[in-house]
Amino acid sequence: MTDSTKTLCPYCGVGCGLEVSPPAELGKPTNRDAKGNPIWKVRGDRSHPSSQGMVCVKGATIAEAIDKSRLLYPMMRNSLDEEFRRVTWEEALNAIVNRIQTVRLTSGPDAICMYGSGQFQTEDYYVAQKLIKGCLGTNNFDANSRLCMSSAVAGYIQSFGSDGPPCCYDDLELTDCAFLIGTNTAECHPIIYNRLRKHHKKNKNVKMIVVDPRRTTTAEDADLHLAIRPGTDIDLLNGIAFLLMRWGMFDSAFIDECTANFPAFAEVIRHYPPELVARKCGIRMDDLELAARYWGESKRVLSMWSMGVNQSSEGTAKVRNIINLHLMTGQIGKPGSGPFSLTGQPNAMGGREAGGLANLLPGYRLVKNPEHRAEVEQFWGLKAGQISPEIGLTVWEMIQGLETGNVGFLWIAATNPAVSMPDLERTKAALKKSPFTVYQDAYYPTETAAYAHVLLPAAQWGEKTGIMTNSERRVTLCSAFREPVGQARPDWAIFAEVGRRLGFADKFTFTTSAEVYAEFVGLTKGRPCDMAGLSHELLKQEGAQHWPFPAGIRRKDSARLYTDFHFHTPDGRARFGAYHSRGLAEPPDPEYPLVLTVGRLYGHWHTQTRTGRIEKICQMHPQPFLEIHPRDAQKLAIQEDDWVAVRSRRGWAKFQAKVTSAISPGTVFVPMHWGALWAENAEANALTHPEACPDSKQPELKACAVRVVRVGAEVMETVEQAVFSSIS
Template structure:
């Protein structure tokens, strides 16, 4: 059988790069049993986020997933037995029977499902319909509960919704990149490549990296703030302190679209440059440079990942990042905004379709009767 290339997605990091997979020329484009032919992987140039680029993980995805791949349903009656092959009809009948048994003996909440950010958005939506609509239980959760919970809570508390107000096109439009708790060069390689490409084409663009370690990402930055671990909030509020001192605010945006600014401004008074410098272990000069670049840029894009989300006070750190955007109006326009980088390619799609026990599709919440 001769096959053409097939478009698919890389299942690894949060970028979700587009891939084209095809048999290699050496195999003569002939495919028999899986594993007999060598598969060739290349980037999909038509894909909007990766634009044909692919890192080593994506380029070798076929080598990893082609080994011991499950080709058909397998079942065993006890853990002591070997798996045996069954038909799809047999497998589905067994699953249905066991779900019905659990429901009849333990009720609907005796059933649960756990998903991941590697599911397609449509798959996530159907899973919600099955659990919450058909079976009558909210017991569906996913990796977002652990991976992105700080970002979720921070977005909801600050903006009212867990929908990042950014997109991949912003990577090519920003004037200032502020990376904190994210080693994009090694963990989100294609995002880093796009940022580097934009940076090299536009030398006026500034890149600030906040990381206690001297990572590959930090080596590519214009300014590396190697703060002490756990002092992220001190740094962020210290930048806010300077922006307030210099009068670098979008007063119209603050008045029209925010609440609680006076209370926030009062808190920042305790984060003077000298205090922040001592706590964070950075120079006052570097702190002022970061704040000045934020103030002078027309479009500031902040990006963060697990270094913020999976840390103590992660939600507070996310809110501190968003506060900088709100006070300067750096949100809701091309090239600017607070951009959380997920750990898996469709963690956001899962939450959009209600992929947590407390959510419903469309950013609605189970706890509100009017949204159910």
């Protein structure tokens, strides 16, 4: 291959276009790394409309990990005490199929579970749904998007009648007020932040408000930084609404004609006067008033949020409260405005389109809706009633099912729950109880591989062709530029082969991912995420496209949703949500007086399965740390670089202290990337709890109560055994 290949970055939901060139040009020697692996050249794709040729350090270095620590062939073992042995695909597939059949006969289909990933391509997601929810008749498919975007999904559905961010990246350069809450966009979504930052700097009238307990890189650029206490987001949002109401800064015509339930919302917000809200949030009252004035006086308000909002026991309520402010002021469906959820993973949007959560079906359909189930059954050629009417197990419920013995078969693919799940020691103990776990990934070792009975090698980025959808609903064809290594296979092909061996050969006749995608888009016809006009060939020829993209009809306004102010509800009206703040599920107390919040760093991605193998990134972020405010550090006699032990009600971890006024007093911060393979006892999720939003079932990974103890490095080992020996 001598020409460059256009593809998409496989990290965050920004969805940056990349061009990949082969390791050597004709007549020139091949560039290789220290181990002799060819080095592919990666640069930003200037023709991709989302990223416009820009690329962050993760995208720029992605090819450096493609040949490192790869899982090359299937492996198996009978128990977790044994070593893995190399096996053929035939042996591995037979073992999987036999186990599934046994569990179906002895325990029923609801003892079968699959846990997937926002790093799947859409084809992977779709074939998994057809296998698990269709052919096997259980909705026990969940994805790590449950930990990432499920509160945004629930919020959009409840407010607008359908999932789907209504904004586009062009709005970043059209807004006159950017309201960023629960997102460190500069580090976690750097390329779209670059677009916003340039627009902000160029136009003095453009205001940026950042809501975050930390003074992040994003907050440093803000006109107004609101360092609220963790868990007071709803107080803040209701307080802004109170002031907009008091000052008459609301769009009564839009409210009357396009919304419902405003009286209930108005009744709630009257309980949030600025004096009370400022005190609860720990901010100045004049800053609260300035935020409300910025919003109320702006003609185009664009709000953005990510994990800091979604990962909460009241995540859906927070999302809906953000949307409430847009509905109150008519700030939706217009250029430069709207509520914009920034997706965490490269194809979490595609997973939502394909039905990749336990409560969803393909085409933005819901498991609980009998018409939706019937439509999918008919399309897939299934018997009436074959799709279960019951919502499947979320990933945390799968963990609980392992504890009780109700889960007899667990298939994990393209994700690393032995690092990313909350209450990690409990999670690991449950994984140890699993009678049969299949783990499908591109890399080995990973932390989760230690809990598997069967390992399946998956083709990864650059080795398979498929579709991904980014945060702005832009669909991109990601073309392969090399063959899979070893015996690795695309995820969708593995799922399809298991389906055929289970007796559903007529449902899995696909030979290419293009055929899979062609079937999938047919199931979106007439739905809010209609992509019936898209195909691999069209995307290859015309480049990335926004949906909706119906067949035969090209909508001119598909970059934005709700431009006609008509929503996907029975009466066409958007719904206000009326919520009082409940606060943190686990607030601080005298025994655990600090609130721990966790987050991401610019260079690393999730649990370091890729980035931990890239030298440049490891040099940028050599080790985990704990941020603590000087006031708290002084109370605890902690100085810069001291070793500290952090304890919650569930577990403990150790870090070196970083004393900084960038974190609010009473709050400490730890990055979430380090699992057991990369540092000793530095797992942030050993501390977090599984309490979740009742609507989205998304755990509150962002906040838990902890205490911090300074410990000299020379006695750290003793402390590990003594200070925290009471933890069960």
